[in-house]
Amino acid sequence: MMKPPVSEITARTESQGFYPNWMKTLALEKTAAWIKKIEVAGDTCAWHRIVGCALLVLVVLLFLSGAFLAFYYSPVPGAAYDSVDFTLFNAPFGSIIKGVHHYAWNILLILAIFHLARTFIAGAYRKPRQLTWVSGVIILVVLPLFIITGDLLPWDQKGYWSTQVRLSIIASVPFIGDMTVDLLRGGPLTGIVALTRFYVLHILFLPGLLIVLLAAHFHFIAQHGLAERVLARPAAVNRIPFWPRVIKRWLILFIFSVALIALVSWYWPPPLGDPADPTDSTYIPKPEWWVLFLNQLVAIFRGKWAIVGTTVIPGFLAALLVTLPYLDRSSGSRLSQRKGVIIFAGVLATVIIVLSMMGYLEHFGLPHA
């Protein structure tokens, strides 16, 4: 191949400056200028959209508190429990930071369901925002994987035995169940290999995946904009600068949330049960609130029907959520124009709530007066 003449190379280099353009865009100055130019809808992080912004606050809080916990944590069965115990009772602000990790996760899941319900009622999943919705549904499926991997880490009775139950449910999934359990556990028993794998998934792979999914979610939001409000109000047509207006709103929410969750953690420190005893198979773990309806399905469909509760119904619900924007082709913005889909979702939500209540009564009994 012939080399271009020296004069041409000099001309090209001069037109681009000393660095090629792609390197320049990485430079701080360029990035700052780029951020300053970003404009977003005037109601970004406003009251009626506060939940989406609060979700991002909670994700950041979980990452920060998780980094602190990792500083003291030791992923070895003989030492994991003691390291968590040390963090909780001896590390500076340990119980508050562990509490923030514990409560932020629970609030995150509640708000994610709330966010899904709001965007559903607003009809925000329909054209052109189908991919914003689909990326949200994938995030919702990934979130429980954090608790499934995180529960084992303290190596206490509840985490250890809940993991055994979950692994047996995963194993019952046809075709991929046994393989997934082998991959997660790395052997016939839940020991050091399993703990290492759960830890790496919890602090490395899943956060990485969540960051990619959130980036996709925000990319689709930026590309296709936000839907109008269902309750009639003049649409927020004005645009505002992302920096500093939205960042300011977000930071106020962040500081308020940290203060509130830290206060709750201080009053009600997060739980830590007895150390795990793998020989004590009499221990029966109580299911978490978000999994009660799935537990109930597993209890209803037994024996040769077990697959219906563990795979068919959960798989059908996930597929329904993902394909919703492609199934509902309605275009009206008023709720009365989408009666069919709203009634169907209402019935489904009622069934899930009733199953969860049945599960609650079965595992926890009636609340004491």
Ligand code: HEM
């Ligand atoms: C950690 C998880 C999530 C974060 C941080 C997040 C964040 C956000 C933010 C900041 C917005 C813009 C403001 C708003 O409308 O609230 C938004 C919009 C949206 N999100 Fe999410 N989201 C998450 C999960 C989900 C889930 C689970 C779904 C549903 C399956 C979803 C579906 C949507 C849709 C459809 C919009 C557009 C709303 C509109 O146009 O009015 N997101 N999200």
